[in-house]
Structures are given as C-alpha cells and as structure tokens.
Amino acid sequence: QVQLVESGGGVVQPGKSLRLSCAASGFSFSNYAIHWVRQAPGKGLEWVAVISYDGGSNFYAGSVRGRFTISRDNSKSTVFLQMNTLRPEDSGVYYCGRLYSQYDFNFYGLDVWGQGTKVTVSS
C-alpha cells in the first residue's frame, strides 16, 4: 500500500548531527515532492523543508536554514534530512509527507504521512 516510513531519530547532544530517512513504497515516488514537518512535544505542527520531485528545488524554514539539508535518492525511493548543529528546540517528532499532486512544487496539501520519528536534543 501507499506509505512513508521515517527512521533515524534518536537522542543526540546539542551541536551534534543526525540524518533522518523517509522511505516510500506503493506509489511512483519520483513523481512527488516530499515535505518534512515536525512537532515539538505538546506543541503544534511546524513546516521544516521541501524537496521537489526531481530533487532540483528545495526550500527550508528560517529556523533550520543553513543547518538542515534535504535530499532524495529516487532510485531508492527515499528522502533524507541531514540535521547539523542541532539545538534543544529541534526536539520533536519529525514527519515526512507527500504533496498530493504529482510533478508539482507547492503546498496544496500532504495526503500521505509517515508515522514519525522522534528526535531528542539534550545533553
């Protein structure tokens, strides 16, 4: 079935790095832009980053720009989020989501979400 599965979360000290993965199955992965959205404990959703279907375009939230890098490997149906210089405020559950329309680069709506992977930044 159509699904996204995140992995790579864990506990890390401030200033360290972590790489999250979002593995897709059940659909033509290379046709869809993928977004990362995070949720701090007990808080609301925060948009983090997007990568276009072909990997040629990306955009980041101001809070992570310069520290996080989004990339994708369409041959492996996987999107990555490289997170460097992590801060305690980066803690939370990180979700990847599929933009519902193909060959687009926008934020119409995310129709498929993963279950999330938890990141804790603490000394």
Add this chain to the structure above:
Amino acid sequence: QSALTQPASVSGSPGQSITISCTGTSSDVGGNNFVSWYQQYPGKAPKLIIFEVTNRPSGVSNRFSASKSGNTASLTISGLQAEDEADYYCSSYATGDTFAVFGGGTKLTVL
C-alpha cells in the same frame, strides 16, 4: 513568519456544528488558494481533510467543509460525532521567508 492564528479550543455537542477559524496574512492565506486542513489524534500522524481551500480528499466525510474570505480560512464540521474529537490544524502555502506555514492548532472537544 508567524504561525497562522487559530482558536486554542472549541467545543460542541453531538449533532451540532462548529467552525474553526484560521487567520493569516496576504503572504499566505490571503495570497493563494492553497489552504489545507488536517486532523490529528494524540500520538498519530496528521490526516489531510481539506486541500486547496474547499476540496475533500476521497474518503473524508462530507460533514467536513471549508471556505476562505480574505486572510481568514474556516473549517466547519457539521453533525458532530464523538470521533471528531481531535486537534485540527490549518496550513497554507506562503511567500517570503518561508514556503509553508501551519496554524497553532485547535483542540475540538465533543461534549
């Protein structure tokens, strides 16, 4: 860029209708037709219930409807049911320093 503004909580009795507002600016809600709404249960991933301001994905109940006027979008849930008790988030494509923005979320309580 600030988050979109939603009421922290709303409540209603079974069978009633409620409306959740979502206020942004001309750089997001007011500047495009790419407003979406999500339902989230505790410990679960969000679920898309409205896209492009008024459209429901396949499988979403027609008790959910939405609209937009100027910088404010609204989600209406009619015929409230116990299963509607959840958190609801609006979001929008945005221009400027960010690509997308979410509202702070609204907790719906079914009395």
